[in-house]
Amino acid sequence: MKEFxxxxxxxxxxxxxxxxxxxxxxxxxxxxxTVQDFRRALPAADIYVFDNNSTDGSYELAVNAGAIxxxxxxxxxxxVVRRMFADVDADIYVMADGDATYEAAAAPRLIAAMLEDNxxxxxxxRRSEVEEAYRRGHRFGNWALTGLLKQLFGRSFxxxxxxxxxxxxxxxxxxxxxxxxxxxxTEISVHALELAxxxxxxxxxxxxxxxxxxxKLSTYRDGWRILRTIFTLYRIEKxxxxxxxxxxxxxxxxxxxxxxxxxxxxxxxxxxxxPTAILVTGLMILATLSxxxxxxxxxxxxxxxxxxxxxxxxxxxxxxxxxxD
Numbered sequence: 452m453k454e455f456x457x458x459x460x461x462x463x464x465x466x467x468x469x470x471x472x473x474x475x476x477x478x479x480x481x482x483x484x485t486v487q488d489f490r491r492a493l494p495a496a497d498i499y500v501f502d503n504n505s506t507d508g509s510y511e512l513a514v515n516a517g518a519i520x521x522x523x524x525x526x527x528x529x530x531v532v533r534r535m536f537a538d539v540d541a542d543i544y545v546m547a548d549g550d551a552t553y554e555a556a557a558a559p560r561l562i563a564a565m566l567e568d569n570x571x572x573x574x575x576x577r578r579s580e581v582e583e584a585y586r587r588g589h590r591f592g593n594w595a596l597t598g599l600l601k602q603l604f605g606r607s608f609x610x611x612x613x614x615x616x617x618x619x620x621x622x623x624x625x626x627x628x629x630x631x632x633x634x635x636x637t638e639i640s641v642h643a644l645e646l647a648x649x650x651x652x653x654x655x656x657x658x659x660x661x662x663x664x665x666x667k668l669s670t671y672r673d674g675w676r677i678l679r680t681i682f683t684l685y686r687i688e689k690x691x692x693x694x695x696x697x698x699x700x701x702x703x704x705x706x707x708x709x710x711x712x713x714x715x716x717x718x719x720x721x722x723x724x725x726p727t728a729i730l731v732t733g734l735m736i737l738a739t740l741s742x743x744x745x746x747x748x749x750x751x752x753x754x755x756x757x758x759x760x761x762x763x764x765x766x767x768x769x770x771x772x773x774x775x776d
Contacts, residue, residue, distance in 0.1 A: 532635050544623050573617040593612050694745030
């Protein structure tokens with residue numbers, strides 16, 4: 452793999468401007484190590500820490516470690532990512548958590564892969580040998596989301612929930628962040644797959660948290676968010692399938708209830724169970740409406756995808772660092 456060009460942290464230099472962006476919430480035991488590790492890996496990059504209402508002194512520790520620190524008052528990782536993508540200006544963005552679990556030394560390798568193949572996102576997948584350290588709920592969520600995204604888009608990633616990713620400028624500036632919490636990783640993956648962006652995945656080491664640092668994830672609360680995200684993604688991205696399945700179920704129920712009524716009517720010319728006939732009529736009307744909703748929303752989704760694609764194409768590719776004409 453080729454080495455990437457000399458990096459830069461300001462205007463007027465030959466290489467790409469690289470920004471390391473680190474969301475942080477009560478990471479006093481890890482944020483200094485995280486900043487130092489990325490400073491060693493990418494000495495010319497700007498390192499940003501976006502503090503999300505920490506109460507343990509993480510903000511001051513990040514400042515003293517030499518990071519550019521910003522405050523985000525809206526609680527939730529999704530809100531933090533929204534601010535990071537909006538406020539930071541760079542050519543390449545390296546995003547990781549502020550808990551010192553991701554392999555900072557792999558960042559040059561991820562950037563080199565992006566520049567070599569002109570990619571828009573490189574995912575730092577966590578090595579499989581540490582999967583036994585994941586909670587069961589997280590393993591299930593990763594497996595379920597991976598299968599869903601593959602079904603929806605024909606391809607997926609092996610580690611959907613990793614927080615270690617490298618983005619191009621055109622990815623970041625065309626991404627309308629809608630999530631509020633930890634489901635942001637899923638939304639990021641969907642954005643890349645929905646627009647058929649060139650992406651890649653590279654295995655990286657994943658370590659244990661330093662002493663004094665604790666996970667902010669909740670197996671049950673975030674597991675519910677994952678299930679809700681799966682449902683929402685299917686409804687939003689594939690409305691014709693979602694509402695089509697609903698229409699078929701309603702129609703089959705109506706046909707099942709109507710069959711004995713039809714047989715009785717053919718034999719006697721009477722409809723003895725009039726309330727059932729009304730119910731069948733209502734079910735068939737709902738089935739028709741559901742199918743029509745799917746068709747209409749599918750047209751809307753296609754139009755929205757075209758608009759997002761055009762917005763994405765207004766920004767330069769990762770390997771093009773000169774100004775536009």
